[in-house]
Amino acid sequence: MQQIGEASDAQLVTSIGRYSEVALAEVYRRHGGAVYGLARRVLNSTPDAEDVTQEVFLRLWNQPDRFDPTRGSLRSFLLAQSHARAVDAVRSLNSRRLREVKDARRTAHADYDMQHEIWDLALADQVARALAALPGEERRAIELAYYEGHTYIEVARLLGQPEGTIKSRIRNGMRRMRAALVESGVQEADA
Amino acid sequence: MMTHEEVSELLAVFALDAVASHEHDEIEQHLSSCPRCRAELDAHREVAAALGNSVEALPEGLWSSISSRLPARIAEAPPPMPRLPVDPGGRVMEAGGPGRAGPARPRRVTAIVGSIAAVAAAIAAVLAVSLVHDSHRITNLQQAVGASAHNAVAAALHTSGHKVVTLESSGHQLLAEFVVVPDGRGYLVKSNLPALPSTETYQLWGQLDGRSISLGLLGRSPNQATFTSAGSRSPSVLAITVEPAGGSVTPTPPMLATGPV
Numbered sequence: 001m002q003q004i005g006e007a008s009d010a011q012l013v014t015s016i017g018r019y020s021e022v023a024l025a026e027v028y029r030r031h032g033g034a035v036y037g038l039a040r041r042v043l044n045s046t047p048d049a050e051d052v053t054q055e056v057f058l059r060l061w062n063q064p065d066r067f068d069p070t071r072g073s074l075r076s077f078l079l080a081q082s083h084a085r086a087v088d089a090v091r092s093l094n095s096r097r098l099r100e101v102k103d104a105r106r107t108a109h110a111d112y113d114m115q116h117e118i119w120d121l122a123l124a125d126q127v128a129r130a131l132a133a134l135p136g137e138e139r140r141a142i143e144l145a146y147y148e149g150h151t152y153i154e155v156a157r158l159l160g161q162p163e164g165t166i167k168s169r170i171r172n173g174m175r176r177m178r179a180a181l182v183e184s185g186v187q188e189a190d191a
Numbered sequence: 192m193m194t195h196e197e198v199s200e201l202l203a204v205f206a207l208d209a210v211a212s213h214e215h216d217e218i219e220q221h222l223s224s225c226p227r228c229r230a231e232l233d234a235h236r237e238v239a240a241a242l243g244n245s246v247e248a249l250p251e252g253l254w255s256s257i258s259s260r261l262p263a264r265i266a267e268a269p270p271p272m273p274r275l276p277v278d279p280g281g282r283v284m285e286a287g288g289p290g291r292a293g294p295a296r297p298r299r300v301t302a303i304v305g306s307i308a309a310v311a312a313a314i315a316a317v318l319a320v321s322l323v324h325d326s327h328r329i330t331n332l333q334q335a336v337g338a339s340a341h342n343a344v345a346a347a348l349h350t351s352g353h354k355v356v357t358l359e360s361s362g363h364q365l366l367a368e369f370v371v372v373p374d375g376r377g378y379l380v381k382s383n384l385p386a387l388p389s390t391e392t393y394q395l396w397g398q399l400d401g402r403s404i405s406l407g408l409l410g411r412s413p414n415q416a417t418f419t420s421a422g423s424r425s426p427s428v429l430a431i432t433v434e435p436a437g438g439s440v441t442p443t444p445p446m447l448a449t450g451p452v
Binding site: 021022024025026028029032033034036037038040041046050053054057058061062071072073075076079080082083084087124126127131142145146147149150151152153155167168170171173174175177178181187 | 200201202203204206207208209210211229233234235236237238239240241242243244245246247248249250253254256257258260261262398400401427428
């Protein structure tokens with residue numbers, strides 16, 4: 001009897017390359033929630049997050065060869081796609097209203113604790129710990145860039161720091177995160 | 192032009208989609224020729240993915256919306272087509288059916304006949320998904336033999352909106368043919384399936400929204416059978432497997448025959 005997860009993500013993508021809608025449906029079932037969740041977090045809008053999710057899966061359907069399994073997991077690939085599209089939307093003029101909503105929310109929940117977000121099982125726990133363990137200035141720079149969709153130049157302006165400082169904080173923070181995730185076994189050292 | 196060091200400094204920022212637009216293309220360009228930077232970027236992207244890995248319940252209807260927007264794609268490597276008969280004068284004779292030259296076939300058809308290996312791989316993935324029996328009344332009418340079954344098939348073939356579904360093997364051999372009518376009932380019209388030993392049975396499956404649903408047992412030597420998926424939408428693909436007598440709750444690969452509805 002076939003068990004869930006028996007086909008690898010890479011096999012599914014190969015099948016998508018051969019027009020298998022059922023393979024796409026399975027990828028959607030496995031990763032759609034994460035793709036949608038990230039888009040919604042960045043955009044703070046359900047309809048816009050749905051649009052991004054649709055774009056990500058339609059793109060996978062049309063260009064499955066863009067996924068290279070030797071360069072990382074399918075989940076990472078799809079999340080990168082989702083994030084890039086969500087950020088594009090946030091940065092477009094049409095998304096000004098979203099930014100305003102987001103600003104309001106940030107004010108209302110200025111001290112929100114990231115560990116109270118809905119995270120994905122054990123990974124979420126490890127990620128939240130790794131993030132919480134970062135020096136505050138590195139964590140803030142990463143949060144503003146990744147979750148709020150700001151460029152590092154905007155982050156520098158928001159925090160009143162030189163651009164070079166923000167570049168370094170993000171890079172150091174990401175490396176520290178990486179080391180923590182490898183150490184906790186969440187990520188492989190040579191991934 | 193950015194130097195390797197300049198790009199390297201920005202890779203973590205790039206993985207967060209946070210570089211300035213004017214830097215983006217230059218970094219991309221450098222990445223295309225620098226494996227070291229690519230490897231570093233991949234590592235940063237894994238971290239970024241971990242940061243973004245919050246799963247939310249998917250909105251109802253989102254998949255249907257995606258599915259309905261899947262555009263037809265022209266096959267880069269079209270499936271092998273049967274050769275057209277050539278008369279002694281070298282002219283291609285008119286031949287009906289799939290051998291006729293023409294525009295690319297619709298997506299679903301291409302998908303199925305294009306590469307059975309691919310289909311098998313895809314289906315193997317889907318088979319993992321839990322089955323939904325409740326919404327499908329499984330009816331095996333092996334016992335409903337005789338004139339009434341023939342009449343039902345004939346009636347189905349005359350029903351407005353009926354579809355004929357052909358299930359082919361990996362070698363494009365037609366193994367079974369069903370007629371499906373709009374109310375969800377389907378009838379076996381023709382079977383070329385060889386008889387199985389008494390310890391095994393053929394089982395019919397339907398795929399709906401990425402799930403494989405048992406539509407019933409066809410027995411070891413299918414002759415007449417009907418199924419119904421009344422109460423839900425019609426499956427997009429029918430497939431047949433060989434299972435131990437008594438049937439299985441999930442299909443056992445490989446798929447013997449598959450066909451788009």
